[in-house]
Amino acid sequence: MEALQQTLYCCKKCWRRNNVLKVISTTLFFIFVFAFVSESFIDIADARARSGGRSYSRPMKTSPTKQTTAPASRTSTTQRGSSSFMRGLGGGLLGGFLGSMLFGGMGHAMGGGIGGSGIGLFEIILIGGLLYFLYRHFSRKKSSSMSHSTPGSFGPGGAHARPTPPVPPTPSRHEGPMPGGSPVGIDAPPPDTVSDALNMIRMSDQSFDEEKFKEFAQDVFFKVQAGWMRRDISTIEHLLGPELSAEYMKHFQEMKQKGQINRLENIAVRKVEIEDAGVSKNEEYLTIFFTANLLDYTLDESTDTVIEGSRTEPVKFAEKWTFARPAGSSDWKLSGIVD
The missing domain is CATH 1.20.58 (Methane Monooxygenase Hydroxylase; Chain G, domain 1)
Known part of the structure; x- marks a missing residue:
């Protein structure tokens, strides 16, 4: 038992x-x-809600087919x-x-x-x-x-405040051949570096100056912020490329329907520098890197109460604004922004 x-x-x-x-x-x-x-x-x-626009990248040198296809095949097989x-x-x-x-x-x-x-x-x-x-x-x-991101790409972006940008310097473009015999924007090989791209822009636009362009870009930056706060595409449409303009117009309509206003105040720009540039047969572009501090908050239009962000706590941000123009044109447009 x-x-x-x-x-x-x-x-x-x-x-x-x-x-x-x-x-x-x-x-x-x-x-x-x-x-x-x-x-x-x-x-x-x-x-971010303020993203939009086109993407640009400087063409890279191509390698012989024999050297590039085999590694790609091996990678695919491994995956x-x-x-x-x-x-x-x-x-x-x-x-x-x-x-x-x-x-x-x-x-x-x-x-x-x-x-x-x-x-x-x-x-x-x-x-x-x-x-x-x-x-x-x-x-x-x-x-x-x-491998977070590549410097040659960018996309949509944000908006913040200040008045009237100056008109960018009127270029004096020449259609003649570059030193070496290649007409700019027609048969010239793509630049390998930002410096090469800037040199090609200077060759086709004798009045181009990097510092003046950064001043122009900064003024556009502030004016776009002002238009963003007013939810008014008409004041900034002439500064934007068609894709970014359409996206901003749609976003402004949505904010008006929701009764919301995004306030961007006390903007202090800390850095403005050219990060990327490129030239193709039909287009030139420049990417400006901005860093800034600001007050960024969203209000309910009817009650004036903060529904997102803070009236008193500033935030930091870093964004890349890319301007582009057709070859032979003097009209730079803001075509895309990415943070």
Whole structure:
């Protein structure tokens, strides 16, 4: 009788231990599946409301086809292999889990565990897969943070305040050949550096001056902010490219419908510098990098209450404003902004 009681006690203890292991294993399984699905299908994006416009980049030198196609093929193969492995691993884990549910416990489904402890092959595979996923996730995150963005690209942007920009210097363009025999904007090869691009702009526009252009860009910057606060596209439309103008007009209409006003006050510009430039057959562009401090808050038009931001706490921002003009034109337009 005493031996029977001891046997029942041991069985009860083992049953409790196996149930605890089952709960832990099940929890780990669902954590892994959730992380796997999130990694595969969720792309976190961050964008500001004032983004818009075109994108520009300086053409890069092309390499021979023989040197470029092979590495691309290897990269593609590696990515496909990794993706297939993860799909296979996820499918195997899912199959093991379903099997364990059908056949009465994880220990029985995977062979009874190691040494009767209840930790079976399924748990080992699950833990190993979870560790592998974490390693891949953090490695990829570290890699993406190191290659955050390329200086030659830009997009949409913001708006802030001050009056009347001066008219940019009227260029005295010449259509003759560049030194070396290539007409500017027709057969000239694309510039390799910002300095090369600026030199090409100077060759086609004898009046171009970097410092004067930065002054012009800063005045446009302030006037666009004023138009943004007034929600009035008519005062700044002549300064904007068609894409950015259309996006701003749509945004102003939405803000009026919501009864909201975005206030941008006490703007203090800290830095204005040319970050990128480019020349193609049909167009020239310059990207200006702005850093500034300001008060940025949104009001409810009917109650004058702050619904976003602060009237007293200034914020810092850094944005890239790109101006473009057709080859042969003197009319620079703000074509895109990115933060």
